[in-house]
Amino acid sequence: MLYIKCPYCGLRAQKEFSYGGDATVKRPNINEEVSSKDWDNFVYMRKSPRGKHIELWQHIAGCRQWIKVQRDTATHEIFQTAKVTEEIR
Amino acid sequence: MQKYSVFSLIKNAFSNHQNWEVAWKDPTPKSEYDVVIIGGGGHGLATAYYLAKEHNIRNVAIIEKGWIGGGNVGRNTTIIRSNFMYDANARFNEFGMDLWRNLSQELNFNVMFSPRGIINLAHSDAQMNAYARRGNSMRLNGIDAKLLDREEVKKLIPMADFSDEVRFPIFGGLMQPSAGTARHDAVAWGYARQADDMGVDIIQHCEVTGFDVVNGKIKGIRTSRGDIKAKKVGLCVAGSTNILAEKLNMTLPIETHVLQACVSEPVKPLLDGVVTFGAGHFYISQSDKGEMVMGGDLDGYNSYAQRGNLPTIQHVLTGGLALFPFLSRLKMLRTWGGIMDMSMDGSPIIDKTHIEGLYLNCGWCYGGFKSTPVSGWTFAHTIAQDQVHELNSELRLNRFCTGHLLDEKGLGTKTWIG
Numbered sequence: 001m002l003y004i005k006c007p008y009c010g011l012r013a014q015k016e017f018s019y020g021g022d023a024t025v026k027r028p029n030i031n032e033e034v035s036s037k038d039w040d041n042f043v044y045m046r047k048s049p050r051g052k053h054i055e056l057w058q059h060i061a062g063c064r065q066w067i068k069v070q071r072d073t074a075t076h077e078i079f080q081t082a083k084v085t086e087e088i089r
Numbered sequence: 090m091q092k093y094s095v096f097s098l099i100k101n102a103f104s105n106h107q108n109w110e111v112a113w114k115d116p117t118p119k120s121e122y123d124v125v126i127i128g129g130g131g132h133g134l135a136t137a138y139y140l141a142k143e144h145n146i147r148n149v150a151i152i153e154k155g156w157i158g159g160g161n162v163g164r165n166t167t168i169i170r171s172n173f174m175y176d177a178n179a180r181f182n183e184f185g186m187d188l189w190r191n192l193s194q195e196l197n198f199n200v201m202f203s204p205r206g207i208i209n210l211a212h213s214d215a216q217m218n219a220y221a222r223r224g225n226s227m228r229l230n231g232i233d234a235k236l237l238d239r240e241e242v243k244k245l246i247p248m249a250d251f252s253d254e255v256r257f258p259i260f261g262g263l264m265q266p267s268a269g270t271a272r273h274d275a276v277a278w279g280y281a282r283q284a285d286d287m288g289v290d291i292i293q294h295c296e297v298t299g300f301d302v303v304n305g306k307i308k309g310i311r312t313s314r315g316d317i318k319a320k321k322v323g324l325c326v327a328g329s330t331n332i333l334a335e336k337l338n339m340t341l342p343i344e345t346h347v348l349q350a351c352v353s354e355p356v357k358p359l360l361d362g363v364v365t366f367g368a369g370h371f372y373i374s375q376s377d378k379g380e381m382v383m384g385g386d387l388d389g390y391n392s393y394a395q396r397g398n399l400p401t402i403q404h405v406l407t408g409g410l411a412l413f414p415f416l417s418r419l420k421m422l423r424t425w426g427g428i429m430d431m432s433m434d435g436s437p438i439i440d441k442t443h444i445e446g447l448y449l450n451c452g453w454c455y456g457g458f459k460s461t462p463v464s465g466w467t468f469a470h471t472i473a474q475d476q477v478h479e480l481n482s483e484l485r486l487n488r489f490c491t492g493h494l495l496d497e498k499g500l501g502t503k504t505w506i507g
Contacts, residue, residue: 001398015400019390021344040490044342044433048331050393073345074393 002071005081008063020056022046023068023084050074054088090286093197112278113157113285118292121318122150124472125310127297127333128325129153131162131273131458132450134280134291135465136325136472141287143466144473150290150319152297152312154329158277161327164395164427165458166350166384168363168374170207170268171232174223175495177483178436179230184480185463186232186267192462198279201377204269206362208237208245210412212257216367220263227265235264246364250414257368257411268363270374276461299336300447307446323448323472328393328428330451337444342433342489343452347392348384349401351424353416355379369408381419383409387429387455397426429454434488436495439468439481448472449486 002014027042028034053073058066070080070088082088091097091110101109124140126133129151140146169189171182193200211217217236224234238261243251249259285291292314299311300322309318324333334341355378365372370385385405388397402424409416432438432452437460439450450468453460467481477485488494 001400014398022391036490040342041340044489045340046331046342046344047335047340048344048391049335050332050345053391055391071390073391076392076394 002076002078004057004067004069004078006059006062006065007067007081007083007086008065009059012059012062016059016061017057018060020058020066022048023054023056023088048073052079056084090282112282113291116290116292118150118152118290118295118312118314118317120316121309122290123148123319124321124323125149125317125319126151126323126325127310128160128327128329129155129157129281129291129293130160130325130327131277131280131461132327132453132464132468133323133325134277134284135461136323136450136468137289137291137465138280138284138287139466139469140473141284141289143469146473147288149284149288150292150317151284152295152310152317153291153293154296156293157281157291158274161427161429161457162273162277162461164350164425165273166372166374166382167270167273167376167458168207168268168372168456169202169204169271169459170265170363171459172207172209172223172227172234172263172265172268173497174226175497176226176230177495178497179227179232181463181467181480181484182460183230183232184466185460188462188466189271192271192276192279196279196283198275198282199272200275200279201272202269203271203377204267206264206266207268207365208242208262208264208362209365210242210249210262210367211260212368213260217260220261224263233265233267235266237262237264245362246360248359248415249364249412255411262367270363270376272377273458276458280461280465297333297336302337302444302447305443305445307444319446321446321448321472323450323468325450325468327430327451327453327457330430330449332393337447339442341449341451341486342438344391344431344433345393346387346390346429346431347394347397347426348387348429348455349397349405349424349426350382350384351402351406352376352383352422353381353419354422356381356419364412366408366412369405369411371405371408371412373409373413380422381416385409387431388426393428395426395428397424434494434496436497437464437484438486439464439471439484440477440486441471441475442486
């Protein structure tokens, strides 16, 4: 079981959270012409690294906020969590 | 090569089975090959075998970081089926079923293919309608499909919960009688032994560390056991696809996730074929040893750990208990995990790439094992002829960009949706 520190609620069990995928993917700007390639990159293409990964989780059975988590995809060690508006470096 | 038969078994019994030939050699890598296949799993071994057999390309190496049979080919739940609705998936996998039916004879290795059927259960009228449609599509593609009502299901699996107070009553199900299971280790060993016999070098404990690409053309690979030149390179590495893609500066529509499975203690014969629960993600079959083999959902977040976490096992088995209450009395023997190359539409990719001489075989999601022979067969064709075969003509890499998705069941990496 992972234990994730929600920036709003504190340390909680993984079962309270729902996964939201890679947090570094950027949506093309709204109301601008988007090429198929850019849309493809945004919707489907993922780096899925082995090692440090910045990802979105939602505290679905808690405060319901989306948060950012930096986690190792091989060891599952969690290095840092942040509000979704904050940057993780 | 020594032929395996009852006579060779008797003959070797007299020498206490000490004088069997090794099934495949342990060669040191040569400096150059016509084709290098990266990944010595089922798909890689099958690819090398069909390259040698169908296309007479025998100067081939398989590069495996671990050992033969140590990855997903030894970690899956051995289910073989072709119950797909979309034409591309149905034709592809039904061609594979034909290869399965003859595989033991072809490889001179008993892969214990046992077509005892698969039943996908339905728990609502809507689900019955959807299965009727899928069954009709299957039959149009020449695949056997049978829509079962509640009573017919009850005859086949009377131990399921048919009581009145059950939360998800069984309405019926869709059965593919020709589906089944096989012994996964034997598939790997059988392909390895035959490929080795035809001149393929199976190089184990050799990690690929980089690629030599010059002017958009592959020239060779760099490995932990030295550089190897190659005219053509095929990637067949399932859960490690993203790691190698990164070395090639490629981004793919693949996320790597861990999928768990578990087995119970062995019990007497109880369950004939494979059964899937329709109101959750749970499937079960009984192995020849008598163990209940079970699996279900991904853990649900990117992972390269070949083991998972307990909440997922608990969640999957909750679904199992809803279907088969008797499971509560069984002890679990083992749980394990394998890392899946989850494609974004749930269907695989067998294609050329933008790099000349580099070929890609990935995106097998939950179900790579059933496609082992046909994946190898079509990938070998794609590599040998430098063009996709009709069977994998829709399993292209660019289908995500062009919108020609094969979203068979709306599955993919995004398990958090739906």
